[in-house]
Amino acid sequence: VIVLDKQYWQLIDLPKQEPSENPTDYVNRIITHMDERIQDKPGDRPVKGGIGSLLGSTASLAERAKETNLMESLRNKSTEDLRKENERLYADIHRLIKKYQGLRELVQRLRTTYDSSKGYPIIPRYSMLKSMIKEILRAPGFAEICHEANE
Structure with missing residues (x-):
């Protein structure tokens, strides 16, 4: 844990919640902070060939199935x-x-x-x-x- 904490680039410094800030606004601020951090990271290159490509295609199939289920459940809700x-x-x-x-x-x-x-x-x-x-x-x-x- 201490080794991970020394690798500060793997941990995320989240800003503190202001006393006058409501939880919804704070969560929105954290989400935009996380989006900016993800966009600042260099893009991960996809692994080509071998087990990496097999796992990548399996993960993308699982993500598509999960996304389809989510969209169907959202359409059924009021x-x-x-x-x-x-x-x-x-x-x-x-x-x-x-x-x-x-x-x-x-x-x-x-x-x-x-x-x-x-x-x-x-x-x-x-x-x-x-x-x-x-x-x-x-x-x-x-x-x-x-x-x-x-x-």
Whole structure:
């Protein structure tokens, strides 16, 4: 986790929610931020030949089937149902953004304490590392996500 956090280009810095900003506007701002980040990345070149092409064609078939099912389900819904579904999805995205930011803060705190423990001898450092791990495992944000994964 610490190695991944050091590779900052793989993690996404999400802006904080302003106190006066409602959740829907915040989610819209995050979505535009993510779209800009994806557009800034160099385009991934498709893999030609071999297993890569086989997996690519399978993935595209699965995506097309999923898209077709989604379009059929959207056509069968009323405007009110679509509005309710949209509000539910905005709430889900807002909840996931908050979880991501909480985990990111935990990882950054773990990285700084880990880096500061490198100057200690092995015996005291072992107990320090053990307490760091226990602290993270008992953190409410981490425990909430682990609880969801077990359900």
